[in-house]
């Protein structure tokens with residue numbers, strides 16, 4: 001699947017979120033959750049948000065991870081099924097790979113976290129056994145930065161709720 005570049009979704013209301021999930025065929029975690037409403041020409045689900053059509057899979061990701069998708073981010077569908085909105089099949093492909101390479105080569109001493117990195121850090125922290133310290137080392141930043149990111153202090157979540 002060709003990576004697509006993201007743009008911010010914006011804030012979703014509780015009503016938007018209810019309206020959204022009503023259009024998704026929610027199944028168990030390992031199965032694809034296909035979009036039941038209209039699709040675009042590439043077979044991606046379309047969800048109207050603030051009068052603009054949005055890719056349903058992006059909206060699903062935003063809702064699931066309580067985060068907006070920053071501009072310029074690479075978005076991947078792990079299952080290669082465009083209408084799928086199962087958040088666990090959706091992946092933010094980021095500058096992360098480059099970041100690892102840079103860190104390994106020791107060129108990242110003044111690395112700033114990008115929006116993409118923030119999402120990747122949250123994902124790593126939520127879904128893996130890495131500690132904040134290990135993640136901090138990986139990104140070449142202080143542990144306190146990772147702590148801020150994972151608790152959402154520095155980064156406005158889309159929704160009120162527990163940080164994933």
Ligand SMILES: [Zn+2]
Pocket residue numbers: 031032033079080081084085086089
């Ligand atoms: Zn899927």
